[in-house]
Amino acid sequence: MDDNKVLRLIHAAGLHEAELVATVAELGLAEVARILIDEVLFRAAVPHNHYPVVVQLTIAHEGRRVDSQLRAVGGKPWELLPVAAADQLVAMRIDYEALDLIRAVFGPGEERSVGYRTTSLLPSGSAAALTSDDQRMNYLGAATQAVQSILAACTRGRPDLGELATRYHSDKYGLLHWFTPHYERHLAGLRDEPVRVLEIGIGGYNSAFGGGSLKMWKHYFHRGLVFGMDIYDKSHLDEQRIVTIQGDQSDPDSLTEIAERHGPFDVIIDDGSHINEHVRTSFRVLLAHLRRGGFYVIEDLWTSYQPGYGGDPDPQSAAGTSLALLKDLMDSLHYEERPPGQERELVYSDLHVGGVHVYHNIAFIEKKLNAEGGIPPWVPR
């Protein structure tokens, strides 16, 4: 999947109108419409209307237009009808000027919904097919649900991360883990940024399943590009703004190659093997490929206590665990406070870790410049 075009559109969505117009001219209206429809169908909630409904989305620019008919039937994914069928009963026609829809879907700044589009109820097809009052009421009830789902998907929206984890079947919230409120606390400030997220561990192991969290990040970061790395080939999960990479997180060379090709990253998440040595290797290699102000997240710290993952049930004596790494980072944070004569050779994390936030089973490490200067020698001690 070539994401260059969508990245250009996302970038232009944050620029001046003249630059956005130039980008649309370069990419062509048909390609812009294809990217937007792909995104809208991804964001639209799975329909639950029991009665089939067609919604028409029209994207116009400089006298030309692209019409797309989108069909919803309860329980099935939204479908883009191959050819606009003239005799379809269209519940709602939604008209956007391309620039407004690009900014609504990919832009930062104000939410662009009402006041940026026109809507027409039952614009075409034969409403006479709805013969009885019961049929009309059923149809309009179904149409309301379907139309609202497309209208919501035409904006960036602000779905809660817990809701997105549930929608896309990631285990980051509910049942096993309760991580998403912690993610919200630390990542909300990046939500409107064109971030690059790398997650180690796509899910599903050697099966067709997985990718839940990648979809969750794609939806949450509406301007972001999401990379998933897994020891298994998960390329069947590639789609617009999601790139899968096969690699082993215990192999420093493979991590470096991936990071040099796709980084620097704004967020790196380790939800891979959870083997303590692997967690430490990945952190040691990848911290250098996180941009300043970004977050490195380590999930499933419980394996620090499990010998089966290279952990140790006695946390005081354990040196090679994920929790021991976090404790070392506390020392890194305070390297400037070592008494004269007790200094040690500086390591990368001394200068580049600015915060360590630890919660039950998950840690957020903040990359910052850590060089404030120690407490001066004349302060009594």
Ligand SMILES: C[S@@+](CC[C@H](N)C(=O)[O-])C[C@H]1O[C@@H](n2cnc3c(N)ncnc32)[C@H](O)[C@@H]1O
């Ligand atoms: C817990 S699942 C990830 C779940 C996913 N992040 C989510 O939240 O939906 C762990 C994944 O890590 C992968 N994995 C295991 N060992 C690995 C390794 N050494 N390097 C990279 N990925 C690995 C597995 O194949 C599995 O798909």
